Amino acid sequence: MKGKQIITSWLAAKELKPFQFQEEAWEAYQQGKSGLVNAPTGFGKTFSLFLAVVIAWIDKHPEQYRKKYKNGLQLLWISPLRALAKDIARAMTEVLEELQIPWQVGIRSGDTSISTRASQKKQMPEIMIITPESLHILLAQRDYPAHFKHLTTIVADEWHELIGTKRGVMVELALSRLKGITAEENRPPLKIWGISATIGNLEEAMQVLMGTHYQDAVIIRAQLKKNIALKSVIPAEMDKYPWAGHLGLKMLPQAIPVIMASQTTLLFTNTRSQSEIWYQSLLTACPELAGAIALHHGSIDAELRIWVEEALHNGILKVVVCTASLDLGVDFRPVDTVIQVGSPKGVARFLQRAGRSGHQPNAISNIYFLPTHALELVEAAALKAAMEEELIESRMPVLLAWDVLLQYLMTLAVSDGFHANDIWEEVRNTYCYQHMTPEDWQWILAFLTTGGDALFSYDEFKKMDRSGNFFRCTSRMLAMRHRLHIGTIVSDVMMKVKFMSGGYVGVIEEGFISRLQPGDSFTLAGRNLEFVMTKDMTAFVRKSTSKRTIVPSWQGGRIPLSSNLGWMLRRKFNEALSRRTKDPELLALQPLFNLQEDLSHIPKDDELLIEHIQTEDGYHLFVYPFEGRLVHEVMAALLAWRISRITPITFSIAMNDYGFELLSDQPIPLTAENSKALFTTDNLTTELQASVNSTEMARRKFRDIAVIAGLIFQGYPGKNKANRHLQASSSLLFNVFRDYDPHNLLLQQAFNEAFFYQMEEARLRETLDRIAVSKIVVTHPEKLTPFCFPIKVDSLRDTMTSEKLADRIKKLIAANG
DNA sequence: GACCTGCTGCGGGATG
Numbered sequence: 070m071k072g073k074q075i076i077t078s079w080l081a082a083k084e085l086k087p088f089q090f091q092e093e094a095w096e097a098y099q100q101g102k103s104g105l106v107n108a109p110t111g112f113g114k115t116f117s118l119f120l121a122v123v124i125a126w127i128d129k130h131p132e133q134y135r136k137k138y139k140n141g142l143q144l145l146w147i148s149p150l151r152a153l154a155k156d157i158a159r160a161m162t163e164v165l166e167e168l169q170i171p172w173q174v175g176i177r178s179g180d181t182s183i184s185t186r187a188s189q190k191k192q193m194p195e196i197m198i199i200t201p202e203s204l205h206i207l208l209a210q211r212d213y214p215a216h217f218k219h220l221t222t223i224v225a226d227e228w229h230e231l232i233g234t235k236r237g238v239m240v241e242l243a244l245s246r247l248k249g250i251t252a253e254e255n256r257p258p259l260k261i262w263g264i265s266a267t268i269g270n271l272e273e274a275m276q277v278l279m280g281t282h283y284q285d286a287v288i289i290r291a292q293l294k295k296n297i298a299l300k301s302v303i304p305a306e307m308d309k310y311p312w313a314g315h316l317g318l319k320m321l322p323q324a325i326p327v328i329m330a331s332q333t334t335l336l337f338t339n340t341r342s343q344s345e346i347w348y349q350s351l352l353t354a355c356p357e358l359a360g361a362i363a364l365h366h367g368s369i370d371a372e373l374r375i376w377v378e379e380a381l382h383n384g385i386l387k388v389v390v391c392t393a394s395l396d397l398g399v400d401f402r403p404v405d406t407v408i409q410v411g412s413p414k415g416v417a418r419f420l421q422r423a424g425r426s427g428h429q430p431n432a433i434s435n436i437y438f439l440p441t442h443a444l445e446l447v448e449a450a451a452l453k454a455a456m457e458e459e460l461i462e463s464r465m466p467v468l469l470a471w472d473v474l475l476q477y478l479m480t481l482a483v484s485d486g487f488h489a490n491d492i493w494e495e496v497r498n499t500y501c502y503q504h505m506t507p508e509d510w511q512w513i514l515a516f517l518t519t520g521g522d523a524l525f526s527y528d529e530f531k532k533m534d535r536s537g538n539f540f541r542c543t544s545r546m547l548a549m550r551h552r553l554h555i556g557t558i559v560s561d562v563m564m565k566v567k568f569m570s571g572g573y574v575g576v577i578e579e580g581f582i583s584r585l586q587p588g589d590s591f592t593l594a595g596r597n598l599e600f601v602m603t604k605d606m607t608a609f610v611r612k613s614t615s616k617r618t619i620v621p622s623w624q625g626g627r628i629p630l631s632s633n634l635g636w637m638l639r640r641k642f643n644e645a646l647s648r649r650t651k652d653p654e655l656l657a658l659q660p661l662f663n664l665q666e667d668l669s670h671i672p673k674d675d676e677l678l679i680e681h682i683q684t685e686d687g688y689h690l691f692v693y694p695f696e697g698r699l700v701h702e703v704m705a706a707l708l709a710w711r712i713s714r715i716t717p718i719t720f721s722i723a724m725n726d727y728g729f730e731l732l733s734d735q736p737i738p739l740t741a742e743n744s745k746a747l748f749t750t751d752n753l754t755t756e757l758q759a760s761v762n763s764t765e766m767a768r769r770k771f772r773d774i775a776v777i778a779g780l781i782f783q784g785y786p787g788k789n790k791a792n793r794h795l796q797a798s799s800s801l802l803f804n805v806f807r808d809y810d811p812h813n814l815l816l817q818q819a820f821n822e823a824f825f826y827q828m829e830e831a832r833l834r835e836t837l838d839r840i841a842v843s844k845i846v847v848t849h850p851e852k853l854t855p856f857c858f859p860i861k862v863d864s865l866r867d868t869m870t871s872e873k874l875a876d877r878i879k880k881l882i883a884a885n886g
Numbered sequence: 887g888a889c890c891t892g893c894t895g896c897g898g899g900a901t902g
Binding site for chain 1: 887888889890891892893894895896897898899900
């Protein structure tokens with residue numbers, strides 16, 4: 070083992086010693102195994118595998134490993150982020166230089182220049198770091214197998230980020246093809262490795278990566294624990310802290326000392342508009358932060374974001390206000406403190422964010438939790454317990470994603486073409502498509518060659534030619550369009566925001582701009598801007614001096630509270646009234662809990678609380694399953710439907726992550742006696758269909774599916790079509806399939822996705838099953854309770870502007886006494 | 887005494 074000696078002595082010269090898990094990874098790799106490496110952030114997961122490859126290389130060529138050859142591509146490193154790819158390439162290059170190994174490290178991603186691509190094509194670097202999309206683009210090139218002739222190893226970095234997404238499916242498919250090429254050329258099997266943070270289903274994560282073939286893959290777990298110090302910031306005047314709200318600006322004075330005492334702080338918010346508001350407020354409160362504070366979220370111009378990331382790296386910034394855009398990626402060493410404003414919604418996400426600080430072995434990650442309303446403080450106690458018990462969420466792998474398969478087959482068709490029998494074998498051995506039937510496969514092939522039962526008369530849907538079992542796309546126009554559209558991320562159509570004088574600020578939703586009059590001011594990227602005009606999907610602006618500006622809102626995703634966190638939250642309520650609890654969060658909430666108990670009840674984890682409250686608005690029913698807003702939305706609709714079968718009655722519905730409300734102008738006939746029947750899982754599927762508009766939900770899901778499957782052309786880069794266009798064509802296709810091709814697999818997929826992701830059907834069932842064995846506690850409080858107040862405020866918001874809302878809340882309080 | 891909602895990720899290439 071010459072390689073290992075060389076590496077360990079090189080490390081020793083730096084006063085470093087490999088961790089045990091790293092040595093285990095080297096060993097396993099040396100034996101030709103595949104597997105998954107799991108370790109907390111900051112312990113060198115990346116290097117465990119990179120050095121394993123280097124060691125094996127030295128052992129293979131002990132005398133001439135420092136000689137320059139044209140070795141060809143040895144190691145393919147899949148990174149989900151372009152920024153991460155750059156960082157890793159830089160680090161690898163440094164190591165190789167120190168070891169005097171003349172290997173090239175290349176990056177292949179969307180920002181790789183045309184000339185670099187061309188030279189890569191002539192001579193591949195020994196190591197290539199690539200995004201899943203770019204990997205498929207390689208597969209879409211003529212003679213693509215030649216690139217991979219010398220490939221021995223593939224590493225999927227940050228695999229926990231990809232599993233559970235269609236980008237992960239792209240990786241599965243690419244691996245199946247690369248394995249196929251290796252087998253065709255009678256080379257030794259590829260070594261396939263994943264690198265993953267801890268998730269609930271690590272075993273499954275590995276199976277997904279390996280496919281159904283590799284039986285003897287290993288999981289290497291680092292027996293290391295990241296030291297995380299979670300500190301809840303308890304509102305100074307707890308008895309005056311709002312019961313509802315999500316911005317948390319009241320806590321600003323308590324956030325400032327934390328920021329000032331730290332070297333560099335990342336302040337995470339849940340939404341882009343919230344980050345804009347916090348940025349402005351911090352700057353107003355501490356003008357001395359000017360130049361040392363920055364803002365980072367997904368709608369800010371990429372160049373500006375890169376500047377912020379670099380400034381963070383170099384320690385120039387004191388604080389960065391951000392959203393999930395800084396969840397992962399580049400290692401920001403100067404960051405020593407993280408502040409989470411509002412609920413992180415999940416344990417894994419919270420850990421991930423905590424790990425952004427103290428990013429070195431044995432350093433402590435400091436994370437402060439800042440509640441935005443009183444009850445949210447319980448989440449801090451729940452998070453603490455969940456971290457101790459390592460109760461980390463699972464990521465469910467995507468199954469039978471037909472849209473991605475259609476795209477992939479087209480990729481193969483535009484490069485060298487494919488033999489259906491070979492590819493069928495390969496695809497069926499991926500985790501995603503293991504249950505694909507021969508009929509499904511035939512349908513897919515027919516759809517790509519003829520357009521299927523619905524689209525057979527339109528030539529643009531006949532994408533491939535068939536001769537026997539060989540499929541190929543001969544149209545150069547289709548091939549080019551296809552290469553442009555590789556990928557599974559379907560973004561909403563956004564409008565660019567540019568200065569009149571040139572200079573790009575960021576993006577904003579069409580709908581937001583359409584509500585502005587020229588001369589109106591709004592805030593983006595922390596700047597006050599005056600709207601001038603729109604032209605070609607671009608909003609032109611100039612600097613504004615106005616003090617009153619509107620903060621835009623973006624219609625982003627709505628992440629529900631995870632079931633792990635919900636479960637822990639329910640458990641924490643058991644301790645709410647116990648004097649023995651040591652959680653400072655629960656102790657601080659004692660007055661609130663006492664009030665809730667006086668007015669109503671605090672549910673234990675084996676109870677379901679239901680509150681009947683009558684106000685001047687009507688009759689309210691509040692239910693608290695703590696299962697996240699998506700489940701609550703569906704449950705509310707289901708319950709409303711079932712109650713309306715007892716008595717003719719109509720409701721309006723509201724919900725948040727903790728519970729939901731049904732509001733009616735007549736008494737709601739739900740009692741402790743009939744409640745079990747109203748929450749039963751009997752006839753669930755049919756009654757869901759009746760109560761929820763699943764067709765509409767499926768129609769919304771279908772838009773992305775149609776784009777990914779290549780049925781809708783989104784236009785050439787930089788010239789995106791307007792949103793209306795996309796909606797219209799996808800809706801049209803949806804109708805055509807429904808009417809003329811009801812067995813269409815893409816249509817079925819749309820319904821499946823609606824049930825799985827939008828209604829969280831599995832989780833709904835589990836919730837109902839839990840309720841079936843729970844004790845149901847029905848109370849009749851005389852006024853609004855601390856539990857119901859946030860939901861009530863939320864339901865008012867739908868129908869009112871914010872000023873009216875403030876008045877309304879005052880009235881509510883007054884009426885509540 | 888109680889306010890403002892809603893994340894992220896990627897991206898042709900052949901020819902003159």
